[in-house]
Amino acid sequence: MTRLRTIGEALRSAREAQGTSLDDAAVATRIRSSYLEALEQERFGDLGGSVYAKGFLRSYAGYLGIDPAPLLEAYRAQETPEAPLFEHAPQAIGGLESGRRGRSWLAVAIVCVSIILLVSLWGLLRPAPDPGDTQPAFVTTPARTTGAAAGSAQPATPAPAARDVTVTLRYAGASWTRVTADGRVAFEGTPGPRQRRTFTARRSLTLVLGYPAGVRLTVNGKNLGVADRSGSIWRHTFTPKSRSLD
Numbered sequence: 001m002t003r004l005r006t007i008g009e010a011l012r013s014a015r016e017a018q019g020t021s022l023d024d025a026a027v028a029t030r031i032r033s034s035y036l037e038a039l040e041q042e043r044f045g046d047l048g049g050s051v052y053a054k055g056f057l058r059s060y061a062g063y064l065g066i067d068p069a070p071l072l073e074a075y076r077a078q079e080t081p082e083a084p085l086f087e088h089a090p091q092a093i094g095g096l097e098s099g100r101r102g103r104s105w106l107a108v109a110i111v112c113v114s115i116i117l118l119v120s121l122w123g124l125l126r127p128a129p130d131p132g133d134t135q136p137a138f139v140t141t142p143a144r145t146t147g148a149a150a151g152s153a154q155p156a157t158p159a160p161a162a163r164d165v166t167v168t169l170r171y172a173g174a175s176w177t178r179v180t181a182d183g184r185v186a187f188e189g190t191p192g193p194r195q196r197r198t199f200t201a202r203r204s205l206t207l208v209l210g211y212p213a214g215v216r217l218t219v220n221g222k223n224l225g226v227a228d229r230s231g232s233i234w235r236h237t238f239t240p241k242s243r244s245l246d
Contacts (some may be wrong), residue, residue, distance in 0.1 A: 007074050034046075181199060
């Protein structure tokens with residue numbers, strides 16, 4: 001297998017092979033198209049820091065069906081250490097000892113304002129949380145009851161009827177995911193490692209996974225293991241009678 005030489009080439013080639021535009025990928029991953037373009041052109045400095053760059057890289061690779069681990073390793077190999085935020089702060093504080101009292105208070109005020117501005121700037125640049133990562137409204141957990149109340153308490157949500165189909169996804173790695181329940185899109189997003197999602201439908205559940213090798217499935221109470229290890233985008237439809245991946 002021919003290995004692409006750079007991170008950007010791997011991302012761009014995978015996207016173009018799927019016939020997907022940057023705008024389409026931005027809608028699916030909820031990452032700005034300008035950030036995705038910066039990833040493909042390896043302009044990592046435009047992403048607001050290494051933490052954000054690695055997070056965007058992991059999500060974009062998962063959406064494209066690429067194993068993000070080799071790309072993250074390549075990024076870390078060429079990553080430039082970031083300068084500390086308060087690299088010049090000791091000089092400003094050191095001047096307090098030799099100045100007059102009024103100048104000392106002015107220097108303290110300047111340092112405090114600088115800290116506030118840096119914290120505010122960090123809050124503005126931090127990516128907004130992915131609303132798609134919230135648990136779907138129709139997936140609930142029965143309330144716990146103790147003592148005598150256990151016999152009379154009603155469950156928060158009735159257990160799915162035998163005719164329903166229930167699918168649980170456990171994520172070992174980030175994977176773009178779309179779930180369609182009875183013809184309606186119930187979820188679309190990129191859950192991260194160690195997350196879990198459960199979906200229930202009356203007639204059918206259709207799953208599309210960008211990185212299926214990182215997702216384990218439980219269908220109608222039966223553990224089916226990893227969805228697929230081929231590295232390709234994976235799609236499958238389950239019904240109340242499904243007990244396998246066939």
